[in-house]
Amino acid sequence: MFTEMERALMAGGHSLDYESKPTGMMSFIKELKEARMLRSESDLKLTYSGACELLYLTVLTIEFLSRLKNGKKIAERYAKTTCMYSNYTEFRSGATDLHNLVYFVQADPRRVEQIFHSSDARKARERIHLPTMALNGWLYTINSESSRNVYFLMQLEQALGINTALYKEIRRLLSYNNPVDSDVSNTAARILNAYRTYMPQFDLLQDIDQVLSNPLK
Numbered sequence: 001m002f003t004e005m006e007r008a009l010m011a012g013g014h015s016l017d018y019e020s021k022p023t024g025m026m027s028f029i030k031e032l033k034e035a036r037m038l039r040s041e042s043d044l045k046l047t048y049s050g051a052c053e054l055l056y057l058t059v060l061t062i063e064f065l066s067r068l069k070n071g072k073k074i075a076e077r078y079a080k081t082t083c084m085y086s087n088y089t090e091f092r093s094g095a096t097d098l099h100n101l102v103y104f105v106q107a108d109p110r111r112v113e114q115i116f117h118s119s120d121a122r123k124a125r126e127r128i129h130l131p132t133m134a135l136n137g138w139l140y141t142i143n144s145e146s147s148r149n150v151y152f153l154m155q156l157e158q159a160l161g162i163n164t165a166l167y168k169e170i171r172r173l174l175s176y177n178n179p180v181d182s183d184v185s186n187t188a189a190r191i192l193n194a195y196r197t198y199m200p201q202f203d204l205l206q207d208i209d210q211v212l213s214n215p216l217k
Contacts, residue, residue: 041091041115044104048112048121052128052160053167054199055101059138059156060170061191061208062098066142067174069217074207079139086136097203105160106130124161131159150175166190188212 046054062079065071081096088102104115105128113122131152138152149155153171162168173179173187192212195205 044115048116048118048124051101051104053162053164055098055105056156056160056162056167057194058098060153060167060174062142063153063174064187064191065211068211071211074211076143078204079142083136083139088132102132102135106132128161129159131155185216188216
């Protein structure tokens with residue numbers, strides 16, 4: 001998954017307060033700005049492959065949340081906020097962490113080398129062909145089961161070169177029509193643990209924690 005250095009650099013998050021959360025799109029955007037991992041390009045403490053993995057985990061998590069009664073609206077709001085700027089051509093301090101991860105992953109190879117301070121990152125970028133149009137289509141249709149691309153998650157996994165067993169297991173679970181309750185609960189726990197351990201400042205963590213640490217509906 002992530003290297004020991006990445007884990008150490010991403011540790012040291014702040015405490016989260018779940019009391020009296022405001023509602024509405026603007027307040028949701030405000031919450032994301034207050035608790036986020038990426039406030040500027042210099043905040044990035046990942047390798048290029050680590051950024052690809054976190055991007056994929058977040059997409060899987062949004063899909064997982066969208067399947068839950070108490071997570072659906074959160075998934076829809078985050079997806080809508082992410083694709084407010086759909087071209088991903090620059091870092092945006094007002095965008096979601098997912099938006100900026102997409103920017104980091106699909107930027108011009110020479111820019112990727114500068115961002116990650118690594119020629120290996122540039123070489124890795126040259127092998128990645130992120131399907132941004134398909135990603136936007138998936139984000140836009142998060143609230144519509146009838147128009148969902150059921151092959152998108154596999155397409156994204158292959159495009160990003162994801163080999164992490166946990167992520168593959170989550171993706172397979174999401175492909176089942178009627179997964180076993182114990183598998184769903186176990187997956188929820190593993191997703192939550194991944195964010196708490198590796199991404200304690202990720203902007204969606206507060207909502208992930210609130211939904212997945214309680215009985216699933």
